[in-house]
Amino acid sequence: xxxxxxxxxxxxxxxxxxxxxxxxxxxxxxxxxxxxxxxxxxxxxxxxxxxxxxxxxxxxxxxxxxxxxxxxxxxxxxxxxxxxxxxxxxxxxxxxxxxxxxxxxxxxxxxxxxxxxxxxxxxxxxxxxxxxxxxxxxxxxxxxxxxxxxxxx
Amino acid sequence: xxxxxxxxxxxxxxxxxxxxxxxxxxxxxxxxxxxxxxxxxxxxxxxxxxxxxxxxxxxxxxxxxxxxxxxxxxxxxxxxxxxxxxxxxxxxxxxxxxxxxxxxxxxxxxxxxxxxxxxxxxxxxxxxxxxxxxxxxxxxxxxxxxxxxxxxxxxxxxxxxxxxxxxxxxxxxxxxxxxxxxxxxxxxxxxxxxxxxxxxxxxxxxxxxxxxxxxxxxxxxxxxxxxxxxxxxxxxxxxxxxxxxxxxxxxxxxxxxxxxxxxxxxxxxxxxxxxxxxxxxxxxxxxxxxxxxxxxxxxxxxxxxxxxxxxxxxxxxxxxxxxxxxxxxxxxxxxxxxxxxxxxxxxxxxxxxxxxxxxxxxxxxxxxxxxxxxxxxxxxxxxxxxxxxxxxxxx
Numbered sequence: 001x002x003x004x005x006x007x008x009x010x011x012x013x014x015x016x017x018x019x020x021x022x023x024x025x026x027x028x029x030x031x032x033x034x035x036x037x038x039x040x041x042x043x044x045x046x047x048x049x050x051x052x053x054x055x056x057x058x059x060x061x062x063x064x065x066x067x068x069x070x071x072x073x074x075x076x077x078x079x080x081x082x083x084x085x086x087x088x089x090x091x092x093x094x095x096x097x098x099x100x101x102x103x104x105x106x107x108x109x110x111x112x113x114x115x116x117x118x119x120x121x122x123x124x125x126x127x128x129x130x131x132x133x134x135x136x137x138x139x140x141x142x143x144x145x146x147x148x149x150x151x152x153x
Numbered sequence: 154x155x156x157x158x159x160x161x162x163x164x165x166x167x168x169x170x171x172x173x174x175x176x177x178x179x180x181x182x183x184x185x186x187x188x189x190x191x192x193x194x195x196x197x198x199x200x201x202x203x204x205x206x207x208x209x210x211x212x213x214x215x216x217x218x219x220x221x222x223x224x225x226x227x228x229x230x231x232x233x234x235x236x237x238x239x240x241x242x243x244x245x246x247x248x249x250x251x252x253x254x255x256x257x258x259x260x261x262x263x264x265x266x267x268x269x270x271x272x273x274x275x276x277x278x279x280x281x282x283x284x285x286x287x288x289x290x291x292x293x294x295x296x297x298x299x300x301x302x303x304x305x306x307x308x309x310x311x312x313x314x315x316x317x318x319x320x321x322x323x324x325x326x327x328x329x330x331x332x333x334x335x336x337x338x339x340x341x342x343x344x345x346x347x348x349x350x351x352x353x354x355x356x357x358x359x360x361x362x363x364x365x366x367x368x369x370x371x372x373x374x375x376x377x378x379x380x381x382x383x384x385x386x387x388x389x390x391x392x393x394x395x396x397x398x399x400x401x402x403x404x405x406x407x408x409x410x411x412x413x414x415x416x417x418x419x420x421x422x423x424x425x426x427x428x429x430x431x432x433x434x435x436x437x438x439x440x441x442x443x444x445x446x447x448x449x450x451x452x453x454x455x456x457x458x459x460x461x462x463x464x465x466x467x468x469x470x471x472x473x474x475x476x477x478x479x480x481x482x483x484x485x486x487x488x489x490x491x492x493x494x495x496x497x498x499x500x501x502x503x504x505x506x507x508x509x510x511x512x513x514x515x516x517x518x519x520x521x522x523x524x525x526x527x528x529x530x531x532x533x534x535x536x537x538x539x540x541x542x543x544x545x546x547x548x
Contacts, residue, residue, distance in 0.1 A: 003339060006218070008191030023241040026162045026269040038239040038271070039175075045235040046273060048166050069167055071246040071272050076161035098164065116183050117280065119238060120174040131196070133186060136178065140236075 007132040010035070011123055028082050028092070031110065031139055037119055039140040042106075048072050075099040077141070079110070098143055105150045108143030163270035165246055170273075173238055175280040176218075176227075182283070185220055195219045196227070199295065200340035206298040211286060215342070218283060222346035224290045225283035236277045242270035292351035294516060295341040296369065300357050303368035303420070325361035325419070331438060333359045337367050349437050356427045358419035370420055372461035372512075376483070378424045379455055381406050381415055383485055393446045393485065399425055400442070428454050452491040456480045457501050460512040467503065470511035 023036075031038045076099040081092035093110040100106065116138045123130040178186065185191060198216045199207065209215065218225045325333075338348040357369045370378070383393075385405030391397045402425065403418055422441050426434060428451050429444035459480050464471045473494065481489040494502075494510075500518040502510050 004196040006194040006196055008186050008193065023243055024269065025241045025271075027239075027241075027271060036240045040237040040239050040273065041234050042237065043234050045276065046166055046237065048168065069169065071165035071167050071242060071270075073163060073165045073246060074273075075164050077164045077271065078161040097161075099161065115177045115179065118176040118178050118182075118186065120176055121172060131174075134173070136183065136186060144234075 004128075005130045006120070007123060007130060010132050010134050027077075028079055028110070030090070030093070031141065033135050033137060035135040037135045037137065039113075039117065039137050041140050041142045041144075043144050043146065046074060075101055075104075096141055096143070098141075099150075100147050103149055103151070104147035106143040106147045107145055108141065110139055111142045112139055113137070163242070163246075165242055165270055165272040167242075167272045167274045171238075171275045173275045173277060175236060175277050177280055177282045179225070179283055181223065182220065182225075192221050197342040199342045203295055203298055203340050207294045217290075217342040219342070219344040222344050224343045224347060225285060226290075228282045228284060229279050230282050231279045236280070237273040238275040238277070239271045239273055242272040244270070246270070290343055290347065291516075292341060292343045292347045293355065295343070296337070296348070296351045296355055296357065299337050299340065300355070300367045300369040302371055303358075303374055304371035305374060305416070325359055325365065327438065327440065329361065329365060330359040330419075333365050333367055334437065353423075353426055353434075353437060356420070356423040358417065358423040360417045360419055362417065368420075370423070372458050372465070374416070374420070375424060376455075376458050376462045378416060378420055379458065380483060382421065382424070383483070387485065393451075394448060396443050396445045398442065399444055402444075448488050448491060449496075452484060452488055453496055453498060455483050456492065456497050457512075459483060460497070460502055460510065464511040465514075467505050467511050470505045470509040472508055473504075473510050474508075476510055 025032050025036055027038055076097075078097040078099070079092055079095070080097065081095050083089070083092070096108045096110055098106045098108065116136050118133045119135045119137060120131050121134055123132045195218070196216050197219050198204070198214070204214075212226070216227045218227050334349075334352065335345075337352075338345055341348055343351075355369045356375055357367060359365060359367050382402060385391075386393050386397075386402060389401065389405035391402060391405060399422060403421055406421060407414060425444050426437075426441050428446055429441070430447050430450075433443070433445065435441055456476075460476060463469070463479070464476075477492055477494070481492045484492070501513055501515075503513050504510055
């Protein structure tokens with residue numbers, strides 16, 4: 001099977017959000033994309049206590065059943081200099097915080113990607129193997145430093 | 154929303170995670186994918202047989218990303234950082250859990266609402282990057298291995314001639330020819346446009362006389378077609394430098410006395426397509442009805458083909474003066490002045506000793522800079538971000 005097709009568009013653009021009404025996207029406008037997908041880069045990784053990461057890749061069966069998905073709160077994202085009233089001013093991009101739990105904080109920034117990144121995934125309900133471009137992302141939230149302790153949120 | 158800056162956005166991790174891949178786009182690809190009628194792209198790798206026959210020294214297993222016209226090699230780049238894909242949360246989180254990250258009663262006086270949350274749905278530890286190797290991709294070796302060699306001269310006895318009782322002049326429908334070509338391209342890890350270009354370059358053709366098969370003519374057969382074509386044109390008074398009907402040329406080539414055709418019409422058309430003036434060349438999907446030849450380019454092609462047919466290796470090298478004489482003899486009277494060794498394409502010949510000359514296979518030639526196209530340099534400039542590349546350069 002030497003050839004796999006890569007479809008330029010998502011078969012069902014709202015696939016990620018069809019099960020519930022489209023949630024409000026709380027990110028700064030610059031980071032918002034039509035599909036709602038955004039990129040976050042971390043030094044290190046997010047360890048979630050329940051289970052190991054390998055199990056996560058077994059998504060094909062479980063994502064079809066929304067009841068089986070659940071969210072674990074990790075912390076908060078903050079863009080302290082961002083003002084909803086002045087979205088064109090990009091100075092706010094220089095500073096972003098990510099709180100891990102309540103007492104640790106990472107400092108980072110929002111960066112324009114040197115080259116845009118296409119987010120691909122396997123197309124569901126198609127004959128044979130097929131990929132599709134779900135979104136093209138141009139910015140990322142980037143935390144390159146380790147978390148530091150904070151006493152006072 | 155206007156107060157989000159002071160409150161922050163709740164950040165969660167969704168389980169189970171989804172599977173995504175990240176592909177870094179080149180500017181051309183971004184433009185293509187964001188255009189209104191974005192084409193379907195293909196991830197291609199050679200068929201097992203072709204991968205063994207055409208070995209890429211730089212990569213063992215590989216996958217190429219092909220647009221309709223361009224080919225990129227995909228490289229998986231691991232990162233020590235992890236890239237998470239976020240999306241707005243659907244609020245599948247209990248208020249009680251939020252206490253982990255939010256004080257029970259902050260001075261802002263409110264907990265985050267679940268709909269003001271983003272959640273990580275996927276983690277990628279590698280991205281796919283695209284590059285074009287210096288020198289680009291060559292489709293010719295793949296086509297040479299995929300197509301059957303057609304090596305019959307018109308003066309051979311017709312024991313293995315194609316054709317037979319079925320009306321051999323009836324050309325295969327263009328639809329059938331196209332699907333035969335596409336079958337071949339399927340196993341070649343390059344874009345369709347690059348495959349078509351290589352197909353044209355080799356004068357490859359589809360013949361359906363007995364069974365539908367794809368052929369590439371040997372240099373000997375191409376030369377035979379050319380000689381026959383010149384004879385026919387002279388006999389019928391066709392001026393090859395002015396527009397002529399390819400159908401007329403075919404009629405001039407077919408000798409009514411002969412029962413057998415000298416070669417399939419598709420082969421004549423393939424040769425005409427190869428040497429006709431490039432601006433007037435129709436795409437392979439269209440029939441070639443009209444053509445005209447450029448004296449200079451045509452002479453060059455004939456010289457190279459003659460050399461490839463008569464002196465393919467060092468051991469079969471021929472005298473230079475012999476080549477020039479024979480080369481002239483292959484051309485119409487008025488073109489003979491064009492013949493000179495300097496007119497042969499760069500690097501296409503070798504001289505085992507000062508008086509002899511032999512052909513050099515395209516794959517053996519010194520790489521010329523013209524194949525390294527602009528996208529390659531663009532890819533190179535980008536690679537400096539990659540520490541693997543940086544270190545490689547320093548070694």
